[in-house]
Amino acid sequence: MSEPDKHEPDPAIPPLDTIDDSQRVPPPRRPAPPRPRPIKTTDDIPLGVIAAFGVVGLVVLLLTLKWGIPKGIDWYHHQDWAWASQWTATVADPVHAYLSAHTVGLPLTATSAFVIWQGVGIVSLALSWFTGAVGARLTWTAHGACSVFMVWDAAPAAGRPVAAALTVLAWTIGSLFALRGLSLRPLIHLHNHNHPAR
Template sequence: MTEPNEPRKPDPAVPPLETLDDSQRIPRPRQPAAPRTEPIRTTEDVPPGAIAAFAIVGIIAVLLTLKWGVPKAIDWYHHQDWAWFTQWTATVADPVHAYLTAHTAGLPLTASSAFVIWLGVGAASLTMAWLTGAVGARLTWTAHGVCSVLMVWHASPTAGRPVAAALAVLAWTIGSLFALRGLSLRPRINIHNHNHPAR
C-alpha cells in the first residue's frame, strides 16, 4: 500500500493516454464501392439480333409517320383557326408600337426603328439566354419583358388594359421557359471540412 503523499505509480496493464497531433491521425479506410457494370461502348457489344430488330422497328415507324402521320398533321393544320395567335400577337405588339410612336417624337430614332430594336433585342436575348445561360442575357430578357408589359399596359385601351397586360405576361413567361431554364432560386450551400487531412 502506498503512502498518501507518494505519487501513484502507473499501472503497467493500462497504456498511458496520449494526445495525437492532427497530422498524425489516420482516417478510417473507405469501404470499397460495389463494382459497376461496364456500359455498352461500341456496336460490337450489342447483339446483331438487337440491331436488326431496332432497325426494322425504326423503318416501320418512319414509314407509318410518312404515310399516316404527316397527312393527318397537314390536314389538321389546314382546318385550324389560327386567328387566336395573330390576335394575341397584335394585342401585345400593337400597343408597344403605339407607345413607341407616341414617345419617340423629337428623337433622331424613328418609331419603326425603335420597334425593330425592341423585336431584335427580345429575340437576341431569348436566344442567347437559351443557348448560353449567361447572366447578362437573362437580365436583358427580364428587362425586355418588364418594359414590354409596361408599354402594353400604358398604350392599351383602358377597358382592355388588364387583359392585354396579362397576355403580355403570359407571352413573356412562355419565352422564359427557354430563356431561364435551369435557373433555381434555392441557395447553393458549399460545406468545406477544414479538419479533414489533406490527401
Template sequence: MAPNDPTPTADNDHPATKTTTKSRFAEARAWWNEAWDEDGVLYRLWEDLRRAPDAGWHGMANWIKAVSAVVVFSFVVLLFNGAVDVLLAAVHHILTAVPNVQVGDNTSTGVWATIDNPVRSYLAAHSVGLPISASTVYTLWQVTGLFSLIAGFITRSNGVRLTWSAWGCAGIAMVWTTTPEASRTVATAIAVLAWTFTSTFALRGLNLRPRVFTTIHTGAPQVTVQPQIHIPAQPDNGPGPDNVRQINR
C-alpha cells in the same frame, strides 16, 4: 582713290563660309563611314534586319518587334475605322427601312396583336422629340428582345439574362399602360404568360437555389515520436567495461 565707306566688303566672308560647309560635309561623311563599320549603328541595324527572317519573332531584335507592332496596330486601327463606318451605315439603312409606326396602328393579328399593338402605340406616343423616328425605336426594341432571347439560350450569360428580364418587364409595363382599362388585366396577363413561356429558352439552366460549398478541415497530421536507444552488441570474449563493480563483494 579709296572709297570713303569704312564697311568692309562682303567678299571677305565667303572663304569662311566655304570652309565651314566643307568641314560639316567632312564630318557627316566621317560619321556615315563610321556608322557602317563593323561596330557602327547602321551596320548593327542592318544585321538585325538581315537576321530577322531566320531568327523568328522571339529571336529578332526588340526594336524590330516594336516597329512591327506599331505598324500592325496602325493598320488594324485603319481597318477598324473603315469597318465601323460601313457597319454604322448598314445599321442606319436597316433601321430606317422599317415602316413608320403610328399611334393606334393595328398591323398585328391574333394573340400577338394583344402584346405588339400596345407596345407599338406606346413607343410611337413617347418618341416625339427624339432624334430618331418611332420606327427606329420599335426596331431597336425588337432587335434587343430577339438578341437577348437567342444569346441567353446559347451563352447562358448573366448579363444577357438581365437584359432579357428588363426587356420583358418593360414590355409588360407598356401593355398595362396602353391597353384600355376594360381589357387591361387580360392583356397584361397574356403578356406575362408569353414572356414567361419564352423565358424557358432565354433563362435555360438558371438555378435560383443557392450553392452550398462544404469544406472539410482535417487538421494537422498526427505525428508520434518514439525515442529509442540502440546499444551496440559487445563481443563475448572481449574485455568488459572498467566501471562495473560487483555488489557485496
C-alpha cells in the same frame, strides 16, 4: 478514517488521452460498389429480338410516311391560326403605341425604337438560351418587365388586364428557353482545411 487523496485517478474512469489534430488519420474510404456491366447489343440481346424491333420500326416509319404526314398536313391546313397573329398584335400594337407617344421630340423615331425593342428581345432570348450568360438573362428579364409595363400603359382600358396577362404569358414561354437551368437554390461549397492534401 482518512479521506482519499483527491489527486489520485479513479480506477473506474479510463484515462483521457488526446492527440494533436495533425496526427489524426481519417477513416479509410469504403470502396465503391462495382458498376454493372453495360449492355452490349450484339452480346446480350438475341438476334431475333433485334430483327423484330427493326421490322416494327420499318412498319411504323412506312405508316407515318404514307398516312401520318398527309393527315398532319391536312389538319394543319384546316386550322384557324388567327389566334397566333391576334396574340402577337395584342402585345406588339400597345408597345408600338406607347413608343409613338413617348418618342415625341427625340431624335429616335417610334419605328426605330420598336425595331430596337424587337431586336433586344430576340438577341437577349437567343444569348440567354445558348450561353446562359447572366447579362443576357438580366436583359431578357428587363425586356419582359418593360414590355408588360408598356402594354399595361398603352392598351385600351377595357382590355388592359387581358393584354398584360397575355404579355406575361408570352414572356414566360420565352423564359422557358432563356432561363433554363436557372436555380434559386443556393450553391454551398464546403472546404475542409484540416484535411491534409493528397
